[in-house]
Amino acid sequence: MAWKTIDRNEPVVDAGATPVLTEAIRGKIESFFPRYPTKRAVLLPALHVIQDALGFIGWQAMKEVADLLEIHPSAVFDTISFYTHFWTKPRGEKVVTVCRSISCELLGGREVLEAVKDHLGIGEHETTGDGKYSIAVEECLAGCDHGPCLLVNERMHKCVKAADVPALLADAGNADHGLPRSDLFDGPVVDDDRDDGVIASTSDVVEMQDSN
Amino acid sequence: MGSYEPVLLKNRGVEGSCTLKVHRAGGGYAGAEKALKLSSDEVIEEVKKANLRGRGGAGFPAGVKWSFLPKDREKTILCVNGDESEPPTFSNRVLMESDPHMLIEGIIIAAYATRSQVAYVYLRVEFHEQFHILQLAIDEAYAAGLLGKDVLGSGFDLDVYVHRGAGAYVCGEETGLIESLEGKRGWPRIKPPFPAVEGAFGLPTVVNNVETLANLPHIMTRGADWFQSIGAGSSTGPKLFCLSGPVNRPGCFEGAMDMTCEELIYGDDYGRGMVDDVGVKAVFPGGISMGVLTGDELGMKMDFDDPRNFGLLGLGTAAAVVVDVETDMRDVLLNVSRFYSHESCGQCTQCREGTSWMYRIASRIAMGAGRIEDLDLLEQVSGRMGMMPGYSICGLPDGAAFPIRGLVQKFRTEYEEHMGRQRDGRAEAVLRVLN
Numbered sequence: 216m217a218w219k220t221i222d223r224n225e226p227v228v229d230a231g232a233t234p235v236l237t238e239a240i241r242g243k244i245e246s247f248f249p250r251y252p253t254k255r256a257v258l259l260p261a262l263h264v265i266q267d268a269l270g271f272i273g274w275q276a277m278k279e280v281a282d283l284l285e286i287h288p289s290a291v292f293d294t295i296s297f298y299t300h301f302w303t304k305p306r307g308e309k310v311v312t313v314c315r316s317i318s319c320e321l322l323g324g325r326e327v328l329e330a331v332k333d334h335l336g337i338g339e340h341e342t343t344g345d346g347k348y349s350i351a352v353e354e355c356l357a358g359c360d361h362g363p364c365l366l367v368n369e370r371m372h373k374c375v376k377a378a379d380v381p382a383l384l385a386d387a388g389n390a391d392h393g394l395p396r397s398d399l400f401d402g403p404v405v406d407d408d409r410d411d412g413v414i415a416s417t418s419d420v421v422e423m424q425d426s427n
Numbered sequence: 428m429g430s431y432e433p434v435l436l437k438n439r440g441v442e443g444s445c446t447l448k449v450h451r452a453g454g455g456y457a458g459a460e461k462a463l464k465l466s467s468d469e470v471i472e473e474v475k476k477a478n479l480r481g482r483g484g485a486g487f488p489a490g491v492k493w494s495f496l497p498k499d500r501e502k503t504i505l506c507v508n509g510d511e512s513e514p515p516t517f518s519n520r521v522l523m524e525s526d527p528h529m530l531i532e533g534i535i536i537a538a539y540a541t542r543s544q545v546a547y548v549y550l551r552v553e554f555h556e557q558f559h560i561l562q563l564a565i566d567e568a569y570a571a572g573l574l575g576k577d578v579l580g581s582g583f584d585l586d587v588y589v590h591r592g593a594g595a596y597v598c599g600e601e602t603g604l605i606e607s608l609e610g611k612r613g614w615p616r617i618k619p620p621f622p623a624v625e626g627a628f629g630l631p632t633v634v635n636n637v638e639t640l641a642n643l644p645h646i647m648t649r650g651a652d653w654f655q656s657i658g659a660g661s662s663t664g665p666k667l668f669c670l671s672g673p674v675n676r677p678g679c680f681e682g683a684m685d686m687t688c689e690e691l692i693y694g695d696d697y698g699r700g701m702v703d704d705v706g707v708k709a710v711f712p713g714g715i716s717m718g719v720l721t722g723d724e725l726g727m728k729m730d731f732d733d734p735r736n737f738g739l740l741g742l743g744t745a746a747a748v749v750v751d752v753e754t755d756m757r758d759v760l761l762n763v764s765r766f767y768s769h770e771s772c773g774q775c776t777q778c779r780e781g782t783s784w785m786y787r788i789a790s791r792i793a794m795g796a797g798r799i800e801d802l803d804l805l806e807q808v809s810g811r812m813g814m815m816p817g818y819s820i821c822g823l824p825d826g827a828a829f830p831i832r833g834l835v836q837k838f839r840t841e842y843e844e845h846m847g848r849q850r851d852g853r854a855e856a857v858l859r860v861l862n
């Protein structure tokens with residue numbers, strides 16, 4: 216979304232003056248530079264990398280990434296506040312993202328969402344006391360053929376029934392999708408993919424960067 | 428229709444369909460090889476001749492769009508629109524899951540035709556599994572010399588990068604996508620300038636949908652005449668249709684654009700009818716933004732033209748969701764109006780306020796506190812927003828107006844009946860909650 220921001224009822228977490236972006240995180244972010252003609256364009260990938268590594272993007276992280284990309288921290292916050300995916304306060308180890316759009320609703324999506332809330336004892340965009348789970352609610356997840364559906368982190372759960380929810384949430388492996396993964400964003404944060412010719416084999420983009 | 432031979436989904440369900448090996452075994456990358464031997468203008472001519480109309484919703488011919496690029500440009504950016512957020516659309520997802528190399532091949536052809544040396548695939552963030560599949564396929568293509576320097580030994584260089592979104596419907600709008608790519612909030616831009624002239628990073632830019640691009644390899648190998656032979660009139664070529672809701676066989680189906688909505692729901696090759704044979708009350712046949720059909724209007728053809736005869740905006744994403752007779756249309760109105768009020772980016776007053784008002788009115792109606800005037804009010808608000816009357820920057824509010832106006836006009840009797848049954852004093856109680 217959208218012009219109405221979510222997740223802003225509580226103050227953005229400020230870690231104080233202690234740096235939060237490790238060398239490894241910074242290296243990972245920098246590995247995206249050759250892909251785009253401007254540093255600002257690396258903001259979305261950078262935010263993904265940070266959220267994957269730290270769990271959320273607090274004010275300190277915003278300031279540091281602003282520095283790295285040579286933009287104002289308010290520009291970082293502005294972008295973050297527009298997108299539902301980014302959290303500015305700690306979220307649970309696992310985020311359950313429930314679809315609330317039309318196809319899922321017609322097949323019982325509302326009941327599924329209620330069951331998730333009941334079972335975890337929290338509301339939308341909240342986190343359980345033990346830090347295990349957060350709930351997010353999204354519009355259509357493009358999985359309408361197997362609605363009602365929800366994501367647990369990266370894993371899509373299909374044709375979920377309200378009655379299945381307790382077992383689904385109790386299953387420790389509910390976030391594993393078992394597919395081969397690319398570690399482009401959240402794999403081990405290492406700098407060497409910049410030299411392997413696969414990811415950063417840019418030709419023109421680098422030139423464009425120079426001429427900008 | 429039994430004779431339709433799938434093209435876009437030919438590898439769906441085939442073991443290892445995401446691998447280069449399987450893709451190549453089925454003739455993959457022959458289209459790219461062929462294109463790279465032609466001049467870029469020749470490729471554009473062939474695509475124009477095929478009249479490949481955009482599959483992302485607007486139906487604009489791809490070849491024509493490409494020819495708007497300034498002739499003297501030095502750099503071009505290709506953006507692949509994989510934001511796929513229009514409920515209930517999932518055909519890009521199915522394509523990427525079952526044959527990512529078909530998309531990559533399409534990207535090579537489009538990039539070559541538009542002389543782009545970099546392509547960004549904008550993927551909605553919720554496509555996690557699809558991201559991994561696509562990224563691994565891209566890595567594989569680089570390793571095989573299909574991307575990077577000197578693609579297939581042609582001297583043409585192309586880099587393909589996935590750019591992941593972060594949860595915003597409006598980033599599927601082409602200039603919202605460009606802003607998001609540049610690291611900003613996804614606020615659509617005022618046009619002109621059009622992206623073809625000044626798009627991402629100030630450079631000439633082409634935005635095409637995933638499915639549009641997946642057609643290119645086949646146009647290259649089989650020719651424009653073959654493409655024109657599928658379907659009729661200006662609605663030709665292979666097409667993916669999505670079907671969801673309480674049907675027996677929801678899914679993504681490939682066919683020609685000569686079937687009716689009824690066939691899509693009831694056909695043996697498609698939806699196989701409703702669960703428990705319940706009746707159909709309504710269908711949103713082209714994604715919710717195009718508008719709504721009643722159960723008596725299922726004779727509508729799923730092509731680019733016929734939807735207008737039923738008061739719809741167009742074919743849209745050709746994704747149909749079926750509402751059964753037992754569903755309360757107040758809930759449908761509520762769900763649909765909430766979507767737009769949540770997804771409006773807020774730049775334009777008529778869209779920001781209009782979508783919010785419509786949602787609030789719909790909430791009132793859904794809570795049993797509607798007034799007959801509310802129906803008129805909804806119609807009125809829906810007529811005063813959008814790009815078509817010139818009130819807004821992008822097409823989101825037009826996409827809100829069509830379904831909401833359609834629901835009110837086509838199901839007015841039902842809403843009035845509900846209102847007639849409301850208890851006295853209910854309105855006051857609800858208003859206290861809402862305000």
Ligand SMILES: Cc1cc2nc3c(=O)[nH]c(=O)nc-3n(C[C@H](O)[C@H](O)[C@H](O)COP(=O)(O)O)c2cc1C
Pocket residue numbers: 480481482483484485486487489508509510511512513596597598599600601602634635636637639640821822823826
């Ligand atoms: C609010 C809004 C959302 C859109 N979302 C998408 C989308 O998710 N995917 C898409 O391909 N096109 C979307 N579009 C259409 C794009 O603006 C654009 O027309 C399309 O990507 C062009 O590709 P095509 O010509 O290949 O269809 C959207 C348009 C609007 C107004």
Ligand code: SF4
Pocket residue numbers: 597614615770771772773774775776778779819820821822823824
């Ligand atoms: S019409 Fe709506 S969504 Fe589009 S730019 Fe304006 S406010 Fe944003």
Ligand code: FES
Pocket residue numbers: 314315316317318319320354355356357358359360362363364514515516
């Ligand atoms: S409506 Fe739930 S995934 Fe599309």
